Structure formats: C-alpha cells, structure tokens
Amino acid sequence: MGNPEPRRGADHNVMREVNRSLVLAVVKEGGRVSRASIARATTLAKPTVSAIVDELIADGLVREVGTGTTATSGGRPPIMLEYNASSQLVLGVHIGARRTTVAVADGSGAESARRQFDTPSGPAGDSLTVIAEKARAVLPAGAELAAVGAVLPGLTDFHRGVCLLAPNLGWRDVPVAELLTAELDAPVHVHNAGQAAAVAENLEGVGGRVDDLALLYAGTGLSAGVLSGGRVLHGTGGTAGEIGHCRVPGGTEPCKCGNVGCLETVASGPALVRFARRAIEGGAHSVLDDLFEATDVAAAARGGDAVAAGAVAEVGRNLGLAASWVVNAYNPAVLVFGGGLAAIADLLLPHMTETSTEFTLGPAGTEIRVSALGPDAEVRGAVLLALQQSETYYRVVFRA
Ligand SMILES: [Zn+2]
Numbered sequence: 001m002g003n004p005e006p007r008r009g010a011d012h013n014v015m016r017e018v019n020r021s022l023v024l025a026v027v028k029e030g031g032r033v034s035r036a037s038i039a040r041a042t043t044l045a046k047p048t049v050s051a052i053v054d055e056l057i058a059d060g061l062v063r064e065v066g067t068g069t070t071a072t073s074g075g076r077p078p079i080m081l082e083y084n085a086s087s088q089l090v091l092g093v094h095i096g097a098r099r100t101t102v103a104v105a106d107g108s109g110a111e112s113a114r115r116q117f118d119t120p121s122g123p124a125g126d127s128l129t130v131i132a133e134k135a136r137a138v139l140p141a142g143a144e145l146a147a148v149g150a151v152l153p154g155l156t157d158f159h160r161g162v163c164l165l166a167p168n169l170g171w172r173d174v175p176v177a178e179l180l181t182a183e184l185d186a187p188v189h190v191h192n193a194g195q196a197a198a199v200a201e202n203l204e205g206v207g208g209r210v211d212d213l214a215l216l217y218a219g220t221g222l223s224a225g226v227l228s229g230g231r232v233l234h235g236t237g238g239t240a241g242e243i244g245h246c247r248v249p250g251g252t253e254p255c256k257c258g259n260v261g262c263l264e265t266v267a268s269g270p271a272l273v274r275f276a277r278r279a280i281e282g283g284a285h286s287v288l289d290d291l292f293e294a295t296d297v298a299a300a301a302r303g304g305d306a307v308a309a310g311a312v313a314e315v316g317r318n319l320g321l322a323a324s325w326v327v328n329a330y331n332p333a334v335l336v337f338g339g340g341l342a343a344i345a346d347l348l349l350p351h352m353t354e355t356s357t358e359f360t361l362g363p364a365g366t367e368i369r370v371s372a373l374g375p376d377a378e379v380r381g382a383v384l385l386a387l388q389q390s391e392t393y394y395r396v397v398f399r400a
Helices: 012-030 035-042 046-058 124-138 176-184 193-204 269-281 294-302 306-330 340-359 374-389 392-399
Strands: 062-067 079-083 089-095 099-106 111-118 147-152 155-157 162-166 171-174 188-192 213-218 222-228 334-338 367-370
Touching (some): 012 035, 012 046, 012 079, 035 046, 046 062, 089 374, 111 124, 124 171, 147 176, 147 374, 155 188, 162 176, 176 188, 188 193, 193 213, 193 222, 193 334, 193 374, 213 306, 269 294, 269 306, 269 340, 294 306, 306 340, 334 340, 340 367
Parallel strands (some): 089 147, 147 188, 213 334, 334 367
Antiparallel strands (some): 062 079, 099 111, 162 171, 213 222
C-alpha cells in the first residue's frame, strides 16, 4: 500500500485538512500540549498551528485547559490544550450469528451506552434496518455520528463495505456500508469479527499495542485478523487473513464457502463436534449422546471422557497448524488466540502450542497469548475501528 503523499500544487483545501488532522492527532495523542509543542511535533509554522487550533477550538474538538510551566528562558507560561473527547460520537455494531451488540462511544472510545439483542432474521436489508433502529434508540437525541464500525461474522470487503459471505446469517454480497449509511447518516466501515477482535486485543487486551499482531479467530469458522503497523491488513479484495479457507491436503469435508477440505472444517467448533461424533459412530464409548454441541464436548473432556478429549486434541493440533501458517506468513510479534473457542483455551492450548512450535520457523519469535477481552472483543473492536477509520487520512500522512 502506498502512502498518499500530498502532490506539489495539491489543492489548498486538502492541505488544510491534512494540517488540521496532523494538529488534532498531536493533541489527541499528547494529552495536554501547548501550541509551541504542536508546532515542534508537526514541523508546521507557529502561525499556521495557531490558526488551526483556533478553528478546532471553535468547532469544539479542542479546548484550553489552563497554563503550563514557563520555559527556562522565561516569558509567559503557555496555554495548554487538550482533545475534547465528548465532541465526537461513534457507534460500534457487532452483528453476531445469534446476538447483536450496539455501543455508543466518545472520541476516546469510552462507552456511554450499550445494548444487546437477538440478531434479526430475514433478508439482510430488513435485518440491517432493524439493527439501525435499535442503534438509533441508544443514541442521544439529535446526535451526529462521526463514524460507524460494523463487524460481521463472515467474509467482508472493507474497501467496498460489502459482506461477501456470512453463512450463519445467510448473507452473500450484502452492501452493508451503503445500507447502514442510509439509515444512520454517517460513514460506515465494515470489518470481520477477527479483524475487530485483533484491534481490540491490541489496544485494550493482551496485545500490548504492538505494530504487528495477528489474532486467530476460531469459533463457528476460522480466520485471522492481521495488523501491520497497528492497522488492519485488508489486502486488495479485503479478504487478507482468511486462512480458514486454505485447503488442507487430504481434506474431504465440504466447507460453507463451497469448496472442500478447508482448514476451518477441521479447526473450529463444528469440527470438535464432528470428530467426537465420528469416534462414537466408530464404536467408541462416550458420555456424549446423540445431540451435542462444542460446549458439551469441552465439558465431557473436562470430565475425563476419552472421546471428547481426543476431539479436543485433534482440533487443538489443527489450530496449532493454523497458528503456524499465520506466524510463518505474517511474522507477528504477538499471536492472540480469540473467538468462541478461546473460552476453552486451557484445553486446546497445550495441543495447539505443541503443533505450532513444530511447524513455525525458528526465528519467528512470536508469542502466543489468549484473548483477554473474551466476548467483548468484537464490539470494542467495532468502536475502536470506527475511531481509527475516522482518523485514517491523517494517520497515513502522519506516518509517511
Ligand atoms: Zn472454505
């Protein structure tokens, strides 16, 4: 990805917006700063900084908060500035296979309201209308949203704002950003659950704010949310990190994507159930009866059931294989184990770590950590991505 460097003779208004974004970024990240320190950090001329700060104060984005200490050379103590987090409002929407969560947050990411409800069934357009209605109900009256982060359980194309495929919702090629923008009158940015969880774990969970992080998102399906330079790696069609649909040699199980033998058919919650069922059908004795889910397999494994323990070990080893693919492909500093299966990380991790260590390149140096945010990761990611996306332009320029 190239950085959009301002061209010579670039439109004056564009430069103005860029400079404004630069100044706002310094104020946001710096805590309390003076005009002089903004000028130093941005290398903008002091009069330019002063004019922009006046504008940001008038718009309510920045406020003056008393005076700082005088420089050793003497002179007047500088007036200090800080970001007014309450000036911006973002909405995070996590649409899960069963439950949907909406959260309203300010410019610092602090939530003022959150609501959870059953994911509406029916056609995608109708579902999104209901979700938008419920989101509007938690917004303060007359509120204007700076951005919306929408997180989905499936393949997404961030660039077009489209849900490519979400088998659990029955969605295919749904223009989520377009539909929600029409409902909520704000820019909507669409990500998958793994990407959202990766951002949330990095900023608020076990990630530790590293530049390069990957999150193995394992539950009903399997994907990886990959961060490069602290930002989500999307790829050209938006499907970077969809390792769940890499074919495992010898795989025979049909996948929801239409292919056969995808990695997620052997490294997911449904795989846990299928491996246990296969052993029982083969004549093995187990406490598991005819109808059981992944959570039942985990409980039986804890109770010492050999069939369940075998299924856990097999899925754990396959997740270890998945982890090694992600680490070899992206070489992250931290690999987070997230998604629904992370709830039984204590059972899976020993098998996972053993296999991933075996197949990971020696010098990778990646540390595997288990999600700290649990079921909060996706909605926090939705909020944080809304904030990040509303800042994208200056971020890119700032890092150039
Ligand atoms: Zn597949």
